[in-house]
Amino acid sequence: MPWPSESQRDTEVFGLIDKERERQVTGLQLIASENFTSPDVMEATGSVLTNKYAEGYPGKRYYGGNAVVDEIEAIAIERIKQLFGADHANVQPHSGASANMAVYLGLLKPGDTVLGLSLDHGGHLTHGSPVNASGILYNFHSFRVGATDERLDFDQIRELAIKHKPKMIVAGTTSYPRRLEPEPFRAIADEVGALMMFDIAHIAGLVAGGAHPNPVPYADVVTFTTHKTLRGPRGGCILTTAAHAAAIDKAVFPGSQGGPLQHAVAAKAVAFHEALQPSFKDYAQQIVKNAAALAEALSKQGFRLVSGGTDTHMMVVDLQPFDAELTGKESQLVLDEAGITLNKNNIPNDPRSPFVTSGVRIGTPSVTTQGMKEPEMALIAEYVAQTLRNRNNPAVIAEVRAKVATLCAKFPVYSKRV
Numbered sequence: 001m002p003w004p005s006e007s008q009r010d011t012e013v014f015g016l017i018d019k020e021r022e023r024q025v026t027g028l029q030l031i032a033s034e035n036f037t038s039p040d041v042m043e044a045t046g047s048v049l050t051n052k053y054a055e056g057y058p059g060k061r062y063y064g065g066n067a068v069v070d071e072i073e074a075i076a077i078e079r080i081k082q083l084f085g086a087d088h089a090n091v092q093p094h095s096g097a098s099a100n101m102a103v104y105l106g107l108l109k110p111g112d113t114v115l116g117l118s119l120d121h122g123g124h125l126t127h128g129s130p131v132n133a134s135g136i137l138y139n140f141h142s143f144r145v146g147a148t149d150e151r152l153d154f155d156q157i158r159e160l161a162i163k164h165k166p167k168m169i170v171a172g173t174t175s176y177p178r179r180l181e182p183e184p185f186r187a188i189a190d191e192v193g194a195l196m197m198f199d200i201a202h203i204a205g206l207v208a209g210g211a212h213p214n215p216v217p218y219a220d221v222v223t224f225t226t227h228k229t230l231r232g233p234r235g236g237c238i239l240t241t242a243a244h245a246a247a248i249d250k251a252v253f254p255g256s257q258g259g260p261l262q263h264a265v266a267a268k269a270v271a272f273h274e275a276l277q278p279s280f281k282d283y284a285q286q287i288v289k290n291a292a293a294l295a296e297a298l299s300k301q302g303f304r305l306v307s308g309g310t311d312t313h314m315m316v317v318d319l320q321p322f323d324a325e326l327t328g329k330e331s332q333l334v335l336d337e338a339g340i341t342l343n344k345n346n347i348p349n350d351p352r353s354p355f356v357t358s359g360v361r362i363g364t365p366s367v368t369t370q371g372m373k374e375p376e377m378a379l380i381a382e383y384v385a386q387t388l389r390n391r392n393n394p395a396v397i398a399e400v401r402a403k404v405a406t407l408c409a410k411f412p413v414y415s416k417r418v
């Protein structure tokens, strides 16, 4: 027998997977970087393609038996190029972080100067944080959001670009609720002769669905994750102009990765197919409408929205006006008990550390996939406020937990077992 018999099945891990499925579908999933991927995407992810070695690219592999895999990867590439209007795509990065590191490896030399958004003002670790390889290997300088409007300040970015003469400017954010206009980044990059990389990890699905400006016509390179608003499998992707195609492909393989995850590549192709359907436009628009409704309902409950609101799928909530004692850390913990899952997040110029924080980040991609709309957003705001106001009262928390379960039962995520 090649594998253990049925009686030796790993009931421990499969039992835990059942438990996690239950957690996901009976609670509110409000983490801005998460989503519920389709049963088809999961089927491709769990397919025989996980067995295949395919180092190289379609038509140029180091192993035999890749005729089918080549077709699948070529389809994934064509679909994502069509979706974003790109010259060239690499669909092999294992994650968003791997995609970003491959771009730096392909287009920079260690020690080169780069400009990116500061982590504590909404940037990503891979945009030059000192604890990340990006900040260790390259000379990153950070820009910050404006002190009063909490939005990107292009005068500041331009000043820093003129002062530091970066080889590359990295646009893109991980906890910034506003539209990212590509034109001003391009103008600054052109003025100082820098390359422009746009990391749309969070907003790729909004861009694909026409609910956010597309940076592809402006940027030299665009990177993103496939598992956030784009609603695909966990993974990364890089789009480039023809001029940088060869350097980027070389930097992904053999530069920074070995064998690609072809089950993930196939699942990406399936997700891109789904994102090309007209219904995905409705989905992307509804994510944004839901976020706007949730932001408004939360401000009515006494919370302050960083930058005053949102244009995207997410918001950063300043807890201080609601309750000066309440931290992001405590909010995350007590909301989880009420079946509401989100993450603590620093607000700009936060007096508390990143482990404690004075804010939380909230996103609507998952609840929108479930079919929730504006009326449900008002309920969610009410449940959040009720839980946090009664955070020392287990009876109220249990009451909210029951209401959350009732709401989620009305919007079942998966009709068949996945």
Ligand SMILES: *Cc1c(COP(=O)(O)O)cnc(C)c1O
Residues within 6 Å of the ligand: 033, 094, 095, 096, 097, 098, 100, 123, 124, 126, 172, 173, 174, 199, 200, 201, 202, 225, 235, 236
């Ligand atoms: C999520 C994110 C990434 C990293 O993606 P992983 O798949 O977690 O590595 C990179 N950049 C931005 C802006 C992100 O939000």
